[in-house]
Amino acid sequence: MRGPARCGSAGRQADSFRLRAVGKRIRHLRDRHGTTLRDRPPRGGTRHRARAGGGAAEAPGRGGGGLREDSERSALVRKVTIFGAGSIGVRVAFFLARSREVGHIVLVDVAPGRSRDTVLDFLQSNVALRSKITFTDYEEPKEMGESDAVIVAVGSSSRVGTELEMPSGEAVETMRAIASHIGHFAPQALVGVLSQPAELFCKVVADTGSIRPERIIGFPLLMHREWFRREVARVVGVGAGDVRISTVRTPDGVELVRAQSRVSGVPLPELVTDCSRVVAGPDTEEMLRRRDRHHYAPAAVVARVVEEIVSGRRQVITCMCIDPGSGTFPEAKALIGPEGVEKVIPFDLEAEQVERHRVYRAEVLNLTRKLEALAG
Known part of the structure; x- marks a missing residue:
């Protein structure tokens, strides 16, 4: 009987030590903050919002649930x-x-x-x-x-x-x-x-x-950009997630801008000397075969851009944006911030691409003038 009694006594003694330690911690916090644990606000600060009527605070779930609100939108929503x-x-x-x-x-x-x-x-x-x-x-x-x-x-x-x-x-x-x-x-x-x-x-x-x-x-033709990204990854022998590409519109279609494309931060020309197939881009028949199977990647790109925009973060993307001189929306590389287009960044094009891109911009101007004439 004494053995179990000693074990029980030791367990009670350990519990007593733990309780004293917890009590000491509570007294320390009370002396430091002037409050008890019950009075302290919930962890997370402004990410938690109390329910109407003074109820318990509710935090957004990890699964995507939004913040509850009663009278005004939270700045986080x-x-x-x-x-x-x-x-x-x-x-x-x-x-x-x-x-x-x-x-x-x-x-x-x-x-x-x-x-x-x-x-x-x-x-x-x-x-x-x-x-x-x-x-x-x-x-x-x-x-x-x-x-x-x-x-x-x-x-x-x-x-x-x-x-x-x-x-x-x-x-x-x-x-x-x-x-x-x-x-x-x-x-x-x-x-x-x-x-x-x-x-x-x-x-x-x-x-x-x-x-x-x-x-x-x-947004440009995102399915074509995704094709370029995967093709560059295949040629170099890396994962598609390591590739950051830049493309430009021309009358012949979408072309790769090699000087502004990167693989794990390294310029593409330093890794691959012959990109003839990649630069040429896919034909229409190939994109028709891919159309019904490759929607996730373009949608993910759009969602990522939108997420950065609504979060107030700036980013450089290839997009159609206003050209103040002509009033048209040709494709360009631009710095996008919370208020929209902040700066247009020139493409680093090869000599033959410069002329083709100029023809593309002239075609955009011509079609825009026709559109204005029809509207008038």
Whole structure:
């Protein structure tokens, strides 16, 4: 009997030591801060917000749930509106829903009912991500109010050709209606246009007059850029994640800018001397074969750019942005900040690429003037 008794006594003694240590720690904190542990605010500071009525604080979950709020939006909750729920738009919503920087996504589409069915099927296994998405009516999308960024992805998944051509009258009218919604409900938002040709659709959005041209950017042909990235990775023999490419539009299509492309920070010309196939780029038939299978990478690129924008961080990207001299939106390399385009960075092109890019810019100017004439 004495053995177990001694063991029990030793256990009680150890518990007593632990309790005294905890009590000592509590007294130390009380003397230092003048409060008890119960009075101290929850960990996380402004990331926790008390419920209405003085209840317990609630923190955002890791699975993508947003902050609860009652009377005003938290500075940490960013809202993004996406027009279009096709193959690209729904995947952009998926990647943004996973971001801790974005707390609310408003999804709008011109096809009634398709947005909800498509996205719910796509996110059916993740309730946390699905809870961040709001579906709204295209005719009057009130929920998009106070959006920090708006992505226009209407018809973006069907375009694989690189030729510049006038959009249809129906497409132009749809873009004008979308621009009108943006100007009415979210004039302060930064607008990203995925619809192609982005050079002309950016101009349509800017001509409404409700959004500053510096806050409008167009995304290039992202499927082609992804092809270049993977092809460079294959030629060099590295993972695609180690490759950072730069491309430029020409009348012949999309071309690689070798001097501004990097592999793990090393300029591409220092690693590969013969990039003839990579520089030439893919043909239309090859992109048609890839179109239905390669939407994740372009959507991830768009989501990453938008996440940086709404977080207030600056970045250098290739995009369609305003040229103040001509009033057009040709492709350029630009520094993008919270207020939009801050600076245009020149391409480091080879001699023959300079002339081809000049012809491309002249073609953009010509089509823009035709678009203005039709609008007038």
